[in-house]
Amino acid sequence: MKKMKWLAIPMILLLVALTGCQAVGGFDVSKALAGSLNPTSSESKQTLKVELVPSSGNLSAEDKAAIELINSLSFNIDNAKVQDKDHVSIKGSVGFQGGNIPFLMSVDADKGIAFQIEGAKQPLYISMEDTLSAEMGMGNYEEGVQNLTLKTAELLFKHFPNPTVLTVKQTQEQVNGESLNLTNLHAEIRGDELIGMIKPLLVSLSKDEQGLKDLIGEYYDMVLPVINAMDDLYGDEDSASSLEEQTSKTQVIEELYAEIQKGLEEVVGNYDEQVAGLLADAPELSTVLGKDTVLKLDLYFDSKLNIRKQTMDLNVALPSSEDLPISAIKVHSESETWNIGGEVAIDQVDTSAGMLDVTDGEVTPGQILRNFQEVTPLYNLLKDQIGIGHKYVLIDSQSEYYGFINKNGTGFVPLRYLSEQLDAEVKWTEGSKRLVVINDLTGEEIVLTIGSKQAAVGGKAVQLNEPVFVHTDGSTYVPLRFLAEALGATVEVDADGWITVERN
Known part of the structure; x- marks a missing residue:
C-alpha cells in the first residue's frame, strides 16, 4: 500500500501544477489555457514514457523485475481523433520489453467504449448506457457537468499565481510535418514552490465574489434537473415540490456563497499552521515537495490560442524507505495537434462479430486470457509477468x-x-x-x-x-x-x- 501511495503522487502534482497563470508579456495565459478545455474536432498524436529510478539500496529480484517492466513501457498514440465531445477514437500501441501491442479504442459517450487489441479474438467493451439517467430524463446532465468543469477551470486559471519560471516567446515548430509560427509558453515549477502558490490562490479566490457566485449558479443549473427528476421518479403526491419552487436560485447562491466565503477565510487564516502540521506528521512530504521535484512544461499556441504542441517533463523525488525500492519517478510526454475544428470522422472498432463485455466487473481472468491467442505478447504479459490468474x-x-x-x-x-x-x-x-x-x-x-x-x-x-x-x-x-x-x-x-x- 505504501508503494501505491507514492506512485499516485505524480498524478496529484500534474493536476495541481500550472492550474492557471496570469498574463505574461502581453500573452493571456489564463484565456489560452481555458480555451484549450473547450472540446472541438481535432486530430493529434502523443508519446508518454514513465521511468522509475531505483534506490541505491539492495533491490530484491522481484523489485528489479517490476522496475524493469515499468521502465520498458511506452504509450504511443499514432492518431487520436475527436469528432465531437461524444465521439473519440485513439489508434496507437503500448511497447514493453522489446514487444509492441497495437490497439484501437473508440468512444461513443451514449453507448460505450470498445477496445480492439492485437491478438484479441473479440474486442473488449465497456457499456456507458445509463438506464436510470434515461428514465429520469437527464440527457442534459453531462452538458451541465462539462459547463461546470469549464467554469471551475476558468476561475482557477484566473486566480492561480504565476510560477517563478514562466516565459513567453515566438518560435517556429513542426506540427504533423507542417512548419508553424507559434507562441511558446515555458513554465517550470518546483515542489518547494508549489505549497507557497496555494495560499495566494485561495486569497485571490476569496475576493472574487462575482466569480464564485457565477460558479455556484452553474452548479445550481446542473443539479436542479437531477433533483427534480429524482422527485418525479421517486417522490409521492405529498412530497415537497421541486427545489426551484422551494428556493429561488438567487437565495441558494447567496447562502452557498456565504458558506464558501467563510470556509475560504478559515482555510487561509490557518493555512501556514496546517501546512506545518502536515509536514510534521508526514516529514517524507518534504522530499516530495522539495527542490528535486520539478515539472517542466512547454505549450505552443497558434494565433487562435489553440495548443498545437506540448512537451512535459516531470521528476518526482521520493523519500528513502525500506518499503520503497525507487528514489524518483520521471514522466516524459510529447504531443502534436492539427485539423482543429475541421471535418473529423473517428475510427470505429468493429463489434459486429461479438465482443467481451467487461462492464459488470464479473469477467474472470480466464475469460480475458482465453480471449487472446497464446502466442501474442499481451497474453504472455498478462499471464506470466502481471500474473492476472494469481x-x-x-x-x-x-x-x-x-x-x-x-x-x-x-x-x-x-x-x-x-x-x-x-x-x-x-x-x-x-x-x-x-x-x-x-x-x-x-x-x-x-x-x-x-x-x-x-x-x-x-x-x-x-x-x-x-x-x-x-x-x-x-x-x-x-x-x-x-x-x-x-x-x-x-x-x-x-x-x-x-x-x-x-x-x-
Whole structure:
C-alpha cells in the first residue's frame, strides 16, 4: 500500500501544477489555457514514457523485475481523433520489453467504449448506457457537468499565481510535418514552490465574489434537473415540490456563497499552521515537495490560442524507505495537434462479430486470457509477468467460518466456496449426483460424483481418498487438496492449522 501511495503522487502534482497563470508579456495565459478545455474536432498524436529510478539500496529480484517492466513501457498514440465531445477514437500501441501491442479504442459517450487489441479474438467493451439517467430524463446532465468543469477551470486559471519560471516567446515548430509560427509558453515549477502558490490562490479566490457566485449558479443549473427528476421518479403526491419552487436560485447562491466565503477565510487564516502540521506528521512530504521535484512544461499556441504542441517533463523525488525500492519517478510526454475544428470522422472498432463485455466487473481472468491467442505478447504479459490468474486463499482449519471439515484424515471444504475463490464454474444437473467444475484458466473439466471416490480431471480418471458428500447443511463437500491442485493451485498447512491455497 505504501508503494501505491507514492506512485499516485505524480498524478496529484500534474493536476495541481500550472492550474492557471496570469498574463505574461502581453500573452493571456489564463484565456489560452481555458480555451484549450473547450472540446472541438481535432486530430493529434502523443508519446508518454514513465521511468522509475531505483534506490541505491539492495533491490530484491522481484523489485528489479517490476522496475524493469515499468521502465520498458511506452504509450504511443499514432492518431487520436475527436469528432465531437461524444465521439473519440485513439489508434496507437503500448511497447514493453522489446514487444509492441497495437490497439484501437473508440468512444461513443451514449453507448460505450470498445477496445480492439492485437491478438484479441473479440474486442473488449465497456457499456456507458445509463438506464436510470434515461428514465429520469437527464440527457442534459453531462452538458451541465462539462459547463461546470469549464467554469471551475476558468476561475482557477484566473486566480492561480504565476510560477517563478514562466516565459513567453515566438518560435517556429513542426506540427504533423507542417512548419508553424507559434507562441511558446515555458513554465517550470518546483515542489518547494508549489505549497507557497496555494495560499495566494485561495486569497485571490476569496475576493472574487462575482466569480464564485457565477460558479455556484452553474452548479445550481446542473443539479436542479437531477433533483427534480429524482422527485418525479421517486417522490409521492405529498412530497415537497421541486427545489426551484422551494428556493429561488438567487437565495441558494447567496447562502452557498456565504458558506464558501467563510470556509475560504478559515482555510487561509490557518493555512501556514496546517501546512506545518502536515509536514510534521508526514516529514517524507518534504522530499516530495522539495527542490528535486520539478515539472517542466512547454505549450505552443497558434494565433487562435489553440495548443498545437506540448512537451512535459516531470521528476518526482521520493523519500528513502525500506518499503520503497525507487528514489524518483520521471514522466516524459510529447504531443502534436492539427485539423482543429475541421471535418473529423473517428475510427470505429468493429463489434459486429461479438465482443467481451467487461462492464459488470464479473469477467474472470480466464475469460480475458482465453480471449487472446497464446502466442501474442499481451497474453504472455498478462499471464506470466502481471500474473492476472494469481489467487491467494487463506483458510483457518480451526474455525467453523470457513466450513472446513476433517474426515478420516482428509480435509474437506464446500465445493462452491473453493471453486468461486479460484474463479471456477460449477455445473450441476438437478436430480443428478454428477458435478462438473470448469477450470477458469484452462477450460479443463473436473468431474465429480456425490458419494463416489471416482473423479476425472481433463478426461483422466482419478481416485479420491474419500468420497464427495453432502453435509447436513446441504452443501456439497470435496477434498480440498484434490480440487485445489486440479485447479492449478498448491496447498500448504502451517503448525497453527492455517491452510494456504495459492495459484500463480
